[in-house]
Amino acid sequence: MSPYYHAVPRVLECGCCLIGGVKFVEFLCQNVGVSAGTFCIVPKNQWPASNLRCLARTHFSEQPPFAISPSLFVLQPGEVTVVEVVFFPTAAEKSCEMFTIVCDNCQVKDISIEGEGQLIALELVSVSGRKEPPVVGEVHDLTAEHLVRFSPCNPHSVQEKRLIIRNNVHLELPFHWQTMKPNLHPQLPGETPEPKHIQFHPTTDGVFHVTPITGVLPPCQEQEFLFTFCPKESHGISCSPTPNMRKYDHITPILKSLHWLPVELRIEFKVSVLTHQCIYGTAPPYLKELLTPLTSVRTNRSSNSNLLKPPRTKLRTMGDRAFCSAAPSLWNALPDHMRASQTVESFSF
Known part of the structure; x- marks a missing residue:
């Protein structure tokens, strides 16, 4: 019988994927020989084995954080099949695992599958105007990393601030802004806030707006956003002298x-x-x-x-x-x- 070979790259690069996510990458595998053959893909640490079919008990072959499907297939001479690699990282690091492609005539070829797990990393580059820290006694969300404050203004007037946010990940990140309002309460002296007790609810007053509200952050690039503040009514309490009130009248x-x-x-x-x-x-x-x-x-x-x-x-x-x-x-x-x-x-x- 004439020999047959499988044409597949020795290094299968899956690229980057967010931790907790799943990425599917397809590669082509071709039989460049002159006769049909049965191929099996197994983790390298499981080879050698006495029988190919005893290794391929499932439709896929897994070596975390990678999995390959199908793990057993038959190719005619010149036939091409699609091999799907699943990458599911659990740590922010580069991963590399070795797999072995075995033919039923005992020809063996080792391949390396590589990928990198990444965490979402967004950076607030700049905010128009000067950066103002929280004032003493001000009720604000201590779990938030940044504070953007608008100055007091009259109802129905408009203030704008421009924010530049950088995507430090080598991946496109779809985004959608949603204005949430936390249930904040003043803290007592010595009391520390517990994030698990803070609940967020969508706001319905519509005083804050973001443009663009949805889109995609390009990999390792900056994106500008326009924040708009337009109060509908005054939330402060204005006290003015009451007419016909004398100095010693009851309060x-x-x-x-x-x-x-x-x-x-x-x-x-x-x-x-x-x-x-x-x-x-x-x-x-x-x-x-x-x-x-x-x-x-x-x-x-x-x-x-x-x-x-x-x-x-x-x-x-x-x-x-x-x-x-x-x-x-x-x-x-x-x-x-x-x-x-x-x-x-x-x-x-």
Whole structure:
């Protein structure tokens, strides 16, 4: 029988692929001999073997992070088939694995499959205007890597900022901008934010716009984006002197007109919110340790109402005003449906 050969490159280059992704690359394999032959592709560490068909038990041959399909095929003289290589990287590194192509006449050829896994790497090159860090006391998303601030402006006026973002990956990256709003809350002194408790929701106010909103970032190139800020209404509170108000008039009507709570109620509201955060796990540990759930031997309605056990205090002033004493009293006085609220938003409103 005349010999037959398989024409396939010795190095199969799969290029780059994102970690966690899958890339399919096709190569041609041709029988350049003068007779038909059966070919089997196996990882090099599995050869030699006594029988080709015992190696090709599946349709593909796998040596992570690569797989080849088909692993067993028959070619007539001059016939060409497509060999598909699957690349599924799990680390940001270059990978190289050896496979062996074996013919049924025991001709052997080693091939190398190479590829590189990459992570998404985007770089904010520049922002028009000067870069402003967060001011003290400003509520902002601590999980965000960059802060782009627009200056205060009148409703329906337009401000623009140009951002240049660079794609540092050797791959095209499709993008689609979506404006999300995090549920941010002021932090207490010594309290650290937990990213797992921050939830993002699509905004519906439409005050921020990005152009282009969708497209493809070319490999290792820069892309310019236009950010637009157009407020629909003023979100600040403007206080102006109230006519016919004298110096010693009562402040309650003014507070009602501004939708502000009296000082005593504001304190009770703040304590109640902190208590809710302690019970549902979003408060710092040093506050949680000050509260004790109320347990009862009897099975009654109170056992399922998230009640707290008030501590015994000796002083009516300093003792009752402490958080460990004031919090259970205010919390137990709330209705059941408020104590059962799982989120701060539903509890506050």
